[in-house]
Amino acid sequence: xxxxxxxxxxxxxxxxLCCSFAFADSCITTKCHSAIGALKYPHSPVKEGDCLSxxxxxVKEHPVKGGKSFDLTAKGxxxxxxxxxxxxxxxxxxxxxxxxxxxxxxxxxxxxxxxLLDVGEDQNALCLGCHDSAEFKRKFLHGPxxxxxxxxxxxxxxxxxxxxxxxxxxxxxxxxxxDFWKAEREAxxxxxxxxxxxxxxxxxxxxxxxxxxxxxxxxxxxxxxxxKVGDKMAKTKFPHKPxxxxxxxxxxxxxxxxxxxxxxxxDEVTLCLNCHGKDKLGNPPLKNIKKELExxxxxHGPIRDGKCTPCHDPHGSxxxxxxxxxxxxxxxxxxxDGTYDFxxxxxxxxxxxxxxxxxxxxxxxxxxxxxxxxxxxxRKGRTCLICHxxxxxxxxxxxxxxxxxxxxxxIPFNLQLTETGGSCAPGCHRSFSYDRVKPVKYVTQEKPxxxxxxxxxxxxRQ
Numbered sequence: 001x002x003x004x005x006x007x008x009x010x011x012x013x014x015x016x017l018c019c020s021f022a023f024a025d026s027c028i029t030t031k032c033h034s035a036i037g038a039l040k041y042p043h044s045p046v047k048e049g050d051c052l053s054x055x056x057x058x059v060k061e062h063p064v065k066g067g068k069s070f071d072l073t074a075k076g077x078x079x080x081x082x083x084x085x086x087x088x089x090x091x092x093x094x095x096x097x098x099x100x101x102x103x104x105x106x107x108x109x110x111x112x113x114x115x116l117l118d119v120g121e122d123q124n125a126l127c128l129g130c131h132d133s134a135e136f137k138r139k140f141l142h143g144p145x146x147x148x149x150x151x152x153x154x155x156x157x158x159x160x161x162x163x164x165x166x167x168x169x170x171x172x173x174x175x176x177x178x179d180f181w182k183a184e185r186e187a188x189x190x191x192x193x194x195x196x197x198x199x200x201x202x203x204x205x206x207x208x209x210x211x212x213x214x215x216x217x218x219x220x221x222x223x224x225x226x227x228k229v230g231d232k233m234a235k236t237k238f239p240h241k242p243x244x245x246x247x248x249x250x251x252x253x254x255x256x257x258x259x260x261x262x263x264x265x266x267d268e269v270t271l272c273l274n275c276h277g278k279d280k281l282g283n284p285p286l287k288n289i290k291k292e293l294e295x296x297x298x299x300h301g302p303i304r305d306g307k308c309t310p311c312h313d314p315h316g317s318x319x320x321x322x323x324x325x326x327x328x329x330x331x332x333x334x335x336x337d338g339t340y341d342f343x344x345x346x347x348x349x350x351x352x353x354x355x356x357x358x359x360x361x362x363x364x365x366x367x368x369x370x371x372x373x374x375x376x377x378x379r380k381g382r383t384c385l386i387c388h389x390x391x392x393x394x395x396x397x398x399x400x401x402x403x404x405x406x407x408x409x410x411i412p413f414n415l416q417l418t419e420t421g422g423s424c425a426p427g428c429h430r431s432f433s434y435d436r437v438k439p440v441k442y443v444t445q446e447k448p449x450x451x452x453x454x455x456x457x458x459x460x461r462q
């Protein structure tokens with residue numbers, strides 16, 4: 001268009017602007033380009049009728065049969081960067097951006113959704129046009145993935161963080177998981193991957209076959225790093241059952257952070273009683289230890305200190321009840337080296353080695369070791385549990401006033417202690433007293449003698 005001499009600059013601009021509006025109006029209202037005018041989210045130049053900001057006419061005739069009347073004012077990303085800031089300067093660049101292929105994602109005239117996209121809020125259809133869809137078909141999906149909100153985590157153009165993340169690993173997670181961030185800052189014990197910002201070492205960011213987006217099932221996920229625990233679980237005779245049940249390791253451990261060493265949220269006793277403090281839990285039912293402890297005056301030392309692991313291995317053991325050492329699984333077991341290692345790891349190691357002693361036990365009659373008498377008996381050596389409760393008791397020395405369990409019966413002891421000894425009258429033998437300073441002399445009960453013989457014996461003797 002030629003401007004006649006004498007036209008003012010302002011008049012010329014107004015004429016050009018009017019022509020542009022008229023031109024654009026004719027572009028989108030004719031049968032040829034009417035679809036562009038119907039777009040829900042039109043590109044700003046389209047909305048403003050400024051078609052010539054991107055297109056330039058190269059021949060007067062339009063349309064031209066078998067040809068084109070217009071060219072783009074620039075090619076590829078150069079066209080977009082006439083208005084938009086150029087992309088591709090950061091460390092990681094989306095391949096279409098790197099190739100200057102903006103229209104592989106964006107519709108240049110407008111779209112069904114925002115940002116010139118031909119998709120709505122669900123961006124999965126667009127992204128999965130190039131990216132593998134396998135992760136997006138798994139049973140458990142990350143919230144943003146499930147609704148196609150890819151741009152919540154990823155920058156679609158470029159980033160200084162790998163995978164085009166908008167923030168470094170943990171920071172991108174904490175933008176949504178704000179409650180986690182607050183609790184983590186206050187936690188005294190933090191799991192190493194969390195501390196090292198390695199959320200993806202345990203979790204899949206898009207989808208997983210296991211709940212909580214874990215990249216391996218429990219307990220495989222944990223033993224991948226904690227190999228010693230894995231070896232124990234594979235070889236032990238009595239593994240701790242929760243390890244192989246739903247929840248696995250997280251039944252006892254917090255996977256991210258906790259209040260107590262070992263990533264547990266309470267002292268060991270409180271933690272263990274979550275399961276071992278209920279009636280009829282499990283098959284066969286677990287013993288209700290909470291009831292054993294309630295109201296008891298005398299508590300076994302480790303439990304009094306809030307600990308269970310000095311006696312029990314929380315992952316597994318080769319001894320019943322996941323004990324940390326050898327202990328007989330019967331009422332009677334004569335002492336031999338190694339048989340009672342479990343108890344003797346804390347108690348005096350020479351407790352059962354000597355029939356006479358003045359230093360290894362206070363349960364003596366003079367120098368006579370009464371522990372030795374009870375346990376080392378080759379015919380009927382009694383185990384520790386015949387007399388002592390393992391967790392708590394209402395009597396001293398962890399001896400229950402009600403008596404110890406012996407099948408369906410509880411053996412009464414009637415224990416009476418003195419400064420230098422004591423006495424007991426249990427259901428298993430007659431009443432005995434003992435004294436370390438003034439030993440009690442026991443009268444041996446003589447066996448009855450036969451005073452008569454049978455007639456057959458008499459005949460033989462004759």
